[in-house]
Amino acid sequence: MKTLQTYSGLSPSDKGAVIALGNFDGLHRGHQAVIAEAKAIADDLGAPLGIGLFRPHPYRYFKSDAPPFRLMSAAARAEIMPSLGVERLYEIPFDEDLREMDDVEFVERVLHQGLGIKHVVVGEDYGFGKNRCGNVESLTRLCGERGIGVTPMKPVGLHALYGKYGSTEIRKALQQGDVFHAAHMLSRPWIVDGIVQKGQQLGRTLGFPTANLPLGDLVVPKLGIYCVETRLEGEDVWRPSIASLGTRPTVGGEGVLLETFIFDFDQDIYGQHIQVRFRSFIRGEEKFDSLEALTAQMKKDEAGARSLFGIA
Structure with missing residues (x-):
């Protein structure tokens, strides 16, 4: 897996991927479903599979004094990703410039001009841009105008009793000492x-x-x-x-x-x-x-x- 720590100035060979876009903290079963969908699309298009995530985590950027919350280290995440078929990891720097981008700027500068992606897969509740001004609807429209496909994914869960597989749910399970349920949601x-x-x-x-x-x-x-x-x-x-x-x-x-x-x-x-x-x-x-x-x-x-x- 190749890791790229910028979205600007990439060589043509580092562009053209199908990416799953999100934070992917924990790489739990919900994340795996998003990545699997992106892989299927990448295989159909004959394109490499990539992951787009932000570093540092946006929550840490905006709340530097918040209590620890991560589910995995960057090293552990990088070790697992290749087993999911990921060929490229795009670590998008979350800085003041990115913070000020609205949804149009983000799609144009980061996804289109920067990463040059062919298709993006996100959760159906994905929000992006300054003050989370963008959503799946605007992402689909803006990407469509640039020839980029968009696939939104519904949450994945065991059943109604336990709810969806999510990073918040895993944190709650760990804080209760329920490492069995946490392991189930993580798949490890x-x-x-x-x-x-x-x-x-x-x-x-x-x-x-x-x-x-x-x-x-x-x-x-x-x-x-x-x-x-x-x-x-x-x-x-x-x-x-x-x-x-x-x-x-x-x-x-x-x-x-x-x-x-x-x-x-x-x-x-x-x-x-x-x-x-x-x-x-x-x-x-x-x-x-x-x-x-x-x-x-x-x-x-x-x-x-x-x-x-x-x-x-």
Whole structure:
């Protein structure tokens, strides 16, 4: 997959794609349906399949002080996209110039002159342009005037009880600790990835050495203990693990941190990029009266997680 971080000055060989346009945070089942439709159209037209998204996320651009909300890192998203048939990723810079474009300017400057697309697929509720002045109707009209096809897509969901597959719904599920429903909507377990950092190394003294990851701009799920799996950089295997997500109240911790204990593992992985995928919620975060009480509970948590994995 080729990544292009601008919409201006592209070579002719980087133009002419069919694109799915949106934020694609999470690449959940709803996003996958949009991308699959774009791929079918691209195959019919003999054109490459592209994704058009904005960087930074518009929500972060307008609300720089908003709480973390992302469902996946850019690295995780880039790893998954090729498996969906994506050949080009257009990262459209969301800056002051783009913010001031109305719907006509956006279609002309970005989609037509810039990316030179043949067709665009969006959700039927897609809004764009300054103050979201554009919608699917204006997009269809403006693109049609320039020979660009437009396909709007209806939301995708399981059934009326659960509603549509959407990033907001996935965030809510994670914040409730419902990693099963989140995984269903994503079509894969939710993943936190990043560089392992050195912490207080208290876990090592308690017999539970952990790999520590800050969440960065990822949404904060329900705090507590989770059954997880960990993949090390350069490996394909997912290692059974248990993780604590929280503020570490027993030892006076500050800020939310993901601390992952990999079973039957003893390697120095500080500075390595790892991935942690969430399998099940075990219990909420607690403050214990002593380190001894904390250690005793950690041993119970480990035994329970090992049982879930079917390992001794």
